[in-house]
Amino acid sequence: MQKILILNAGSSSLKWQLFEMPSETVIAKGAVDRLAMTDSIFTIKYAGNQKYTKTIDHLDHEDAAQLLLAKLQELNIITSLSDLSGVGHRVVAGGEVFKHAVKVTPERLKQIDSMKAFAPLHNPMEVNYIKIMQHVLPQVAQYAVFDSQFFTDLPEENAIYSIPYEDTQKFNIRRYGEHGISHQYLANRAAELLGKPLADLKMITLHLGSGSSVAAEKSGKAYDTSMGFTPLTGLTMGTRAGDVDPAVVPYLMEKLHLDSATDVIKRLNQQSGLLGISGISSDMRDLKAATDNPRAQLAIEIFINRVVKYVGSYFAELGGLDVLVFAGGIGEHNAELRAEIGKRLAALGVTIDSKLNAAGKEGLLSMPEAKVQVMLVPTNEELAMVRQVGASLESV
Numbered sequence: 001m002q003k004i005l006i007l008n009a010g011s012s013s014l015k016w017q018l019f020e021m022p023s024e025t026v027i028a029k030g031a032v033d034r035l036a037m038t039d040s041i042f043t044i045k046y047a048g049n050q051k052y053t054k055t056i057d058h059l060d061h062e063d064a065a066q067l068l069l070a071k072l073q074e075l076n077i078i079t080s081l082s083d084l085s086g087v088g089h090r091v092v093a094g095g096e097v098f099k100h101a102v103k104v105t106p107e108r109l110k111q112i113d114s115m116k117a118f119a120p121l122h123n124p125m126e127v128n129y130i131k132i133m134q135h136v137l138p139q140v141a142q143y144a145v146f147d148s149q150f151f152t153d154l155p156e157e158n159a160i161y162s163i164p165y166e167d168t169q170k171f172n173i174r175r176y177g178e179h180g181i182s183h184q185y186l187a188n189r190a191a192e193l194l195g196k197p198l199a200d201l202k203m204i205t206l207h208l209g210s211g212s213s214v215a216a217e218k219s220g221k222a223y224d225t226s227m228g229f230t231p232l233t234g235l236t237m238g239t240r241a242g243d244v245d246p247a248v249v250p251y252l253m254e255k256l257h258l259d260s261a262t263d264v265i266k267r268l269n270q271q272s273g274l275l276g277i278s279g280i281s282s283d284m285r286d287l288k289a290a291t292d293n294p295r296a297q298l299a300i301e302i303f304i305n306r307v308v309k310y311v312g313s314y315f316a317e318l319g320g321l322d323v324l325v326f327a328g329g330i331g332e333h334n335a336e337l338r339a340e341i342g343k344r345l346a347a348l349g350v351t352i353d354s355k356l357n358a359a360g361k362e363g364l365l366s367m368p369e370a371k372v373q374v375m376l377v378p379t380n381e382e383l384a385m386v387r388q389v390g391a392s393l394e395s396v
């Protein structure tokens with residue numbers, strides 16, 4: 001029996017689970033929500049129904065990791081850090097190099113770090129988590145599980161941008177896609193819940209969180225996705241702009257007197273999206289509560305509209321749709337927003353049952369006879385990751 005700690009560091013949260021393997025028993029799990037924002041919330045659930053919660057203002061990633069390790073011992077979830085057999089980390093960008101989970105070596109850590117251009121908000125933070133864990137747990141193996149892996153074999157017509165083909169080939173520019181750990185889990189879990197082979201289903205999975213993306217699955221594989229060369233593109237996100245005409249970059253550089261394109265990309269990554277439009281918050285809960293703020297309501301409207309556009313275009317690409325899945329912090333918890341998206345997609349045969357939607361449980365949100373099966377599937381990136389870590393224990 002081995003105890004594996006899985007860390008899923010996202011742009012607004014650190015989610016984690018401690019598993020006993022190979023049984024996949026969850027010993028404890030938790031999250032730090034609203035990282036680096038006002039009222040960060042640190043939660044641990046353990047020993048059945050025990051819960052520890054603490055609200056700390058502007059908790060950052062480093063302190064979150066330290067607090068987690070301290071509390072695991074203080075609450076007697078583990079007796080000592082040497083109880084851990086491995087730590088698995090979500091790494092957003094694996095580029096052309098990493099196509100499956102690996103044990104972290106000094107060389108691989110350098111490669112992950114060197115890929116920060118593919119995920120500037122994520123890879124540096126994930127490298128930091130790996131370093132913190134290596135420092136505190138020098139004897140424990142660290143594993144990297146890649147969010148881009150699921151999209152490695154996207155069909156060429158969806159992976160390649162319409163830029164000079166020589167540039168694509170020479171510089172490895174392509175749609176790498178992200179949130180793959182989640183989309184793959186969602187597709188498999190939805191098929192399992194429906195009792196149908198995934199290969200027979202045309203599916204669209206919506207991962208709507210601080211980062212948001214849409215993926216289309218066909219013949220059991222990833223077919224298209226809204227994130228691209230980096231996780232900046234596609235849907236409107238917490239702080240990310242999503243799709244923007246690249247001509248905005250030099251124009252903003254000039255208008256804002258910025259020194260480099262990187263400064264504009266930073267603005268599009270960190271000060272745009274829901275935060276940039278509303279001017280108040282990147283957190284959908286804050287926008288929902290700001291009912292008398294027209295810019296907050298506009299941000300929600302733009303968010304919804306972008307989702308609808310993507311689902312519509314993937315519907316056309318797939319030549320129909322069997323299953324639409326909602327997941328991610330927003331997709332799982334915001335019933336009103338699911339209902340609104342459902343309404344706007346009525347022309348595609350999407351209908352959401354209001355009672356099932358309000359109940360918000362894993363499973364169908366549509367009536368069984370509906371043309372498109374709409375489902376709610378709480379994502380479980382940590383479970384999908386520990387399975388990959390388990391598989392890589394032998395292969396490295």
Ligand SMILES: Nc1ncnc2c1ncn2[C@@H]1O[C@H](COP(=O)(O)OP(=O)(O)O)[C@@H](O)[C@H]1O
Binds near residue numbers: 209283329330
């Ligand atoms: N209980 C909830 N009700 C409504 N929205 C929620 C709830 N929990 C999380 N969210 C929303 O989900 C988003 C965070 O999603 P999450 O998937 O946890 O992000 P990430 O993994 O990218 O850090 C925030 O915009 C937040 O408003």
Ligand SMILES: CC(=O)OP(=O)(O)O
Binds near residue numbers: 011
């Ligand atoms: C890839 C990505 O955007 O991840 P997150 O939503 O966790 O920030």
Ligand SMILES: [Mg+2]
Binds near residue numbers: 010011209
């Ligand atoms: Mg996430």
